[in-house]
Amino acid sequence: MTQLQPAPHQASAGSTDAKSTTNASNALYGGKGTRRITVRDITAAKERGEKWPMLTAYDAMTASVFDEAGIPVMLVGDSAGNCHLGYETTVPVTLDEMTMLSAAVVRGTSRALIVGDLPFGSYQEGPVQALRSATLLVKEAGVGAVKLEGGERSHRQIELLVESGIPVMAHIGLTPQSVNSMGYRVQGRGEEAAQQLLRDAKSVQDAGAFAVVLELVPAELAAEVTRVLHIPTVGIGAGAETDAQVLVWTDMLGLTGGRMPKFVKQYANLREVMGNAAKAFAEDVTGGTFPAEEHSVH
Ligand code: KIV
Numbered sequence: 001m002t003q004l005q006p007a008p009h010q011a012s013a014g015s016t017d018a019k020s021t022t023n024a025s026n027a028l029y030g031g032k033g034t035r036r037i038t039v040r041d042i043t044a045a046k047e048r049g050e051k052w053p054m055l056t057a058y059d060a061m062t063a064s065v066f067d068e069a070g071i072p073v074m075l076v077g078d079s080a081g082n083c084h085l086g087y088e089t090t091v092p093v094t095l096d097e098m099t100m101l102s103a104a105v106v107r108g109t110s111r112a113l114i115v116g117d118l119p120f121g122s123y124q125e126g127p128v129q130a131l132r133s134a135t136l137l138v139k140e141a142g143v144g145a146v147k148l149e150g151g152e153r154s155h156r157q158i159e160l161l162v163e164s165g166i167p168v169m170a171h172i173g174l175t176p177q178s179v180n181s182m183g184y185r186v187q188g189r190g191e192e193a194a195q196q197l198l199r200d201a202k203s204v205q206d207a208g209a210f211a212v213v214l215e216l217v218p219a220e221l222a223a224e225v226t227r228v229l230h231i232p233t234v235g236i237g238a239g240a241e242t243d244a245q246v247l248v249w250t251d252m253l254g255l256t257g258g259r260m261p262k263f264v265k266q267y268a269n270l271r272e273v274m275g276n277a278a279k280a281f282a283e284d285v286t287g288g289t290f291p292a293e294e295h296s297v298h
Helices: 039-047 062-067 093-106 126-143 152-163 176-182 191-207 219-230 270-287
Strands: 054-055 073-076 113-117 147-151 168-173 211-215 231-236 242-248
Touching: 039 113, 062 073, 062 093, 073 093, 073 126, 093 113, 093 126, 113 126, 126 152, 147 152, 147 176, 152 168, 152 191, 168 191, 191 211, 191 219, 211 219, 219 231
Parallel strands: 054 073, 054 242, 073 113, 113 147, 147 168, 168 211, 211 231, 231 242
Antiparallel strands: none
């Protein structure tokens, strides 16, 4: 399927030729380090074959919970559009909104690497527009890296950002900002589409991206991309072989309503918990049992 060769320095978790080994102090998840994680730590994790988790976050309080839980990388995704701001898609999200949300997540965390998403319309004009937008997220929000969508088509943008000192996480496969032309369909099915995905992956790596999100691509193809790249792959709906996995937090914790995509694993049902708590509060108020004596001051 692929024309690319495996990355020469790639080693699996248990292999003896790994450049370094994961131990209690340097692990991205479960490590003892308290300083903020950088893209150099992410690169080192790939070299030693360590898998890592990434979650989205859109506010300081939720981000602080995930930071305390040891999640090493948080994405202030433009999925905030659907999951936080009430839009139908990610398309309407603005750079000002992403800057405000990213700043809140940075303030709520002390250890995680915070990646801020460049929203639709903030980098498609070309590298200079991308640099202006990314600079805002780095300077005003304080993110440690930015993410943008597109493979070969975003090569020049990634190159200029990286040359300018801004680490970039790329995003290929299903790119939700292109929903109006692409829909929400599995990408990379069939030989031609698989070859294009491989070219996109190679292109973002060559441009200097430190990691690449693979969204909704066949597991076998994602495994192939992970094997041939020397930068980490972050899967969402891309099978088990990617170096990292990301989920949208409101999906993962069962806050998002409606039908979930097949790739989501729901670890809690916050929608039910919160709904039940709101009803219990309402019943206490209407029934006169809240506030009780212990909630009153005299
Ligand atoms: O915006 C987002 O949350 C994303 C993830 C789904 C990778 O791009």
